Amino acid sequence: QDVPAAANDDVLKIGLIYTLSGPPAALGEQARDGFLLAAESLGDIGGMKTEIIVVDDEGRPDLAADKARELVQRDGVDFVVGPIFSNILMAIVQPVTSTGTILISTNAGTSTLAGEACNPNFYTTSYQNDQNHEVMGAYAESQGYQNVFLMAPNYQAGQDSLAGFKHSYTGATAGEVFTELGQLDFSSELAQIAAFQPDAVFTFMPGGMGVNLVKQYSQAGLTSIPFLSAFTVDETTLPATQDAAVGMLGGANWAPDLETEANKAFVDGYIAKYNAVPGTYAMQAYDAAQLIDSAVKKLGGDLTDRDALRAAIHEADFDSPRGDFSFGTNNFPVQDFYLVEAVKREDGMYGTSVKEKIFDDYVDNYAAQCKM
Amino acid sequence: MMNLFVLQLLNGLQLGVLLFLIAAGLTLVFGIMDVINLAHGVLYMVGAYLIATFAAATGSFWWGLLLMLPAAVIVGLVVEFVVIRRLYARSHLDQVLATFGLVMIANEAVKMIWGASPLSVPMPDILSGSVPLMGPLKYPVYRIAIIVAGLAVAAGLFVMVNYTRVGMLLRAGATNRSIVSALGVDINRLFAIVFTLGAVLACLAGALVAPILSVDTGMGESVLILTFVVVVIGGIGSIKGAFLGALLVAVVDTLGGVFGPILLREVLDPAAAGQMGRVLAPMLVYILMAVILFAKPAGLFGRPA
């Protein structure tokens, strides 16, 4: 069995790989900050001297593959944590996990890795990509909507998102539009929405695209039509959209106002340290740090027995801010999902707020395909 | 369907006018001073960040706009003086390399100053409503304002370049700097003015879209390529070309995305049409450019080599 050289020394090395430049940097920075917050509050992770190396993948898969190899081969990290985006994940899975190093994704959760290509050295603290969309589909279904307008950027994740929505929504669609990736002006799509007057709009517009869509949506006077989304209205975009987004609905596995002990500690700590409301990206990375901590502590710092390590991680013995958390057979989380709404918080900042639990202990649709 | 068409035309016009504002500066600097300025998109971004800052500081969009203009002039003059001026006599490739460097510097500097999260600019109250259009349709006042402002600038520029002496000197300087100066014209000052004018227009475009779009570090880059497409379709150095090119690109983009799939469905079965539409949609602008350049290798109004 493959035991990375790194497993033998007495420093715990963790590599974080996130997109820290370009417009999506806001997401990467949240995740990084979430992880570092946990590291700070835990002190020595796993009771070991800890070294954290942060690298920027610049949103480039080819570069990310090299950086990941660099973390594993040159820096000898025990864990690689990251990334944000699926295409980066696809590029680094092989280089990291083939050496026996553990990869913990804190956001991207591609279907292949949840299903047929599941991997004993790969864990995710986030979700399977389709799940938040399914939440919104189920919500739309429960509201009895009959014609929903669907919109997503024209790339793999966008197509998956609409598929995910339709997985749990059986009504008709008023239109299905794929926008250009990185599109910033949605006047043309909004014109269509205005013309069709659907029961609701569902969209997946991460990052800057979402900010623009939300602002323009309210400017176009369309707020009477319910706006359902995933990864669009969240704590990374709310500072820019502010009031324009208030009242919009999303699907999530957590919200900052979820009432658990652990969540309060996390959210308060984050706001105190970074003066911003944390989003899921931060929470999931925070959990990755807790996950590593719990596993390493269980083993008393001896990482050479890889099976034991994997078993320890799989136990997921820590208090997640989101409450219930465990790993399914495919190392993807089994967790609850909520309908969340954008609100202006009491502290004057903007954030999402839990409105309704949609799924309880939800398992993704690909777990059955995983032979592990 | 008709409603949608009209609305899309208006959207196309608005996008086109905006593209024109950016492209005008690029085509002037490029056609007249023969400088390829990749940092032009950066100026657009800076304009947006400037107005975001000033509007936040003063609490008013209008004050923000007013303060942004002199700041843009300063930015233009400084960039011209520090870098661009030294590139006039250099090859296009050197210009590409240097201004590419400027882009990197500016993007990083903006991120260091303003952070990576997008900023937003509130829309001025008087322009924030929408006006009723036919039937249930409404159109945002602010976008109409952009159209009007853009058209005014277009007309002004067109007159300046084609009918004033400054315009003549600019065109003359484009082809033969040294002779223009040997005939008694301070070409450096003239070029500095043009560059600054282009910079201010780009900043203005950035400032105008700030209330509609998020202000983020990538906005300059995404618009740069599109602006180059516009300039090249119109013919380098031609204000008229930039204007028509901008409208063409914008209309093809807005209408093509919506009506393209509908047309495709006429000839293909829905699944294939959907697939085809998804493949073609992002290419649309590029296909347009390739077709136009194939037919007119120097753009619509460019001078053939």
Place this chain on the structure above:
Amino acid sequence: MLDVSGLEAGYGESQILFGIDLHVQAGEVVTLLGRNGMGKTTTIKSIFGLVKPRAGRIMIGGKDLTGVEPHRIAMAGLGYVPEGRQIFPTLNVEENLRATARPGKWTIARIYDLFPRLEERRRNMGDQLSGGEQQMLAIGRALMINPQLVVLDEATEGLAPLIRADIWACLKRLKDEGEAILVIDKNVDALTRIADHHVVIEKGCVVWSGTTREILATPEVKDRFLHV
């Protein structure tokens, strides 16, 4: 009007001019003669600051303008008809004349009077002119800045005999109106009929200078330095 002394200049590493002295008084016509590649054009370019002088002095109207920017030389009253025409291809004829014009006795109307052909082609772009038309335009353009000293570098190249004769007549008229002229041309015979002074350069040095009378009296000059 124009006093050049000890002028040295060159391109890159090669030095072309090795101390040129040249003087043009107000109202005087001076020629610059020499075979191909001897440095005539380089001299003119250095006077206009298009080639940076490495040594020597250029005084215009008593002011030291050595090494200043070209436009300041032109503003000091020098009009330039460059070698090889160099008209602006993207401007039409009239714009070519107007773009750099300054007020004075030369107006568009007078230029058209001098070169009727240009009026016929006034809407043609600069590069849609015949070689000779371009040459006329270059001369017209220099006159339109209403200079006190006109510098013509091979201004009759490519002109038909009739037009060439017109140019000579025109130069004569300019001279009569008190304008100073510095001219390079290979038609030495025609030049001697209007010029007062001649400067012959060879390999970047002045090898002979004198008045028209002297040059006519010493045919060896033509033989030795000009090979005509």
Place this chain on the structure above:
Amino acid sequence: MTSLTVRNLTKSFGALKVTDDVSLDFASGEIHAIIGPNGAGKTTLISQLSGQLRSDSGAVAIGGRDVTRLSMPDRVKLGLARSFQITSVLPGFTTLENVALAVQARHGSSFRFFRTVANETALNEAALAALREAGLDHRAEIRAKSLSHGEHRRLELAIALATEPKILLLDEPLAGVGGEDADTFVANLQKLKGKFTIVLIEHDMDAVFALADQVSVLVYGRIIATGSPEAVRSDPEVRTAYLGDEVGEVA
């Protein structure tokens, strides 16, 4: 040896008829001068003959073969070469390389990817010979952009000569070439006379009348006279349209 015939050639730029029904025969081995006022359409005619400009109507034939539809490079292959009134050389190449390329064009395949061309002595020697003809061999290693105006003109000529044409179209070869060199050049052309057909455009009447076997006068795109130099010189219409008094001086 080859002759060049032109039948009813026309060309307009917009409303302007620049070449107006021109028909000419350039007999083999002769120097045929075309003179005329500035803007008469001489350069345009050359461009039409060389294939750089497409004619509106009419026909051009080389040695009896119709070439009206052929491109410029194809006409060159049939032995037609031109020089440019406004110098057009390869500025970054040395004088020698400029000419060597012309030699190479005539010497068969340029789709050779491996042999180092700089070592092909045959090319270099032929090029040097052409440079010598033009009096430029001492500047062989200079980059063309560093040449003076007059030297440029000579290079222009050397390039045209190096293509070893059967028919040579010269557009003001003497412009900018001064003094004795002009005389040398005239003498050289004199020597070439009979070797190939030359169409000569020139405003230097000394040269024209010294060299030409035939002279045609082009005014406003039309040939107003063709004939021997003497006949043309004394034609009153030609004198008023073009020559003026200067011929008097020259003659």
Place this chain on the structure above:
Amino acid sequence: MTDATAAITPVRRPLAGRLKAALVLFAVFALMPPLASALNDPFYVLIGTRILAYAIAAMALDLILGYGAMVSFGHAAYLGFGAYAVAILSRHGVNDLMLQILFAAGISAVFAFITGAISLRTKGVYFIMITLAFGQMAFFFFISLSAYGGDDGVGLAQRSTVFGMDLLKSDFGQYYVTLALLIALFFFCHRVVGSRFGRVLSGIRENSTRMEAIGYSPFRYQLTAFIISGCITSVAGVILANQAQFVSPAFMSWHRSGELIVMVVLGGVGTLAGPIAGAVAALMLEEWLGALSKHWKLFFGIFLVLMVLFSPRGITGLLQQLGIARKQE
């Protein structure tokens, strides 16, 4: 008159100088892996492979950009063809590097032939933009190619084999195979630019009307060069796919095309060896500056601006100014 025989000596000094520079570069490349091992940092070998691959692409671009004034802003498409050639063939069980290269070159030749023939109607910046357009079309095509992962790309299970041997399996082996390819392709390009064909190509760059007037049809030569360049670039793509063991449309985004141009100009246009050095400099700087500061892009940008302002002919020019390399004339 000067001695005529002296004038005949062929003008080949700059070429010879560049050859020397290239040989020095190759020697350094060859010594790098043992050195990296000695310094206990064998990881550089892996980065080195990526750098060499980009060096191949930059050199190929220089062939048309530097010698033919054809600034292709869509050259990343060929990197993509190379990379996808590996992905597609290996899915069908073909793992041989040479077959993959042939396949990549084949697709590239066809694509270069069609797009080149259209693009060559234009010149200058129009050419830049029309090649960008075709590059983007290829990019979006692969984005919508869901069979190969679309935007997410696909991972590769193993590296290619060379005639059945696992030469690429180790990072060292892969590095040296890449270096061998680089050297072979460099000599190929070097011969091409010095040949009759190369001289015609440069002549067209200088003045295409003049070339037509002495009997060359520019189109044929330019198109041929364009195709050659595309094919060579695809070889770099084949290497990159192996190096990253991953293929995605990101390989062919316009940013990559832009970076290739930056490498060429940074290194020195029209020198072949220069762009190789340019690729090394750009990617190494990125490594080093990236390790020094998270704001490395700022410093990289400043570096680029300063290079242009103070060293007009890129790294080649810098070396000349410092007196290390021989000046051109």
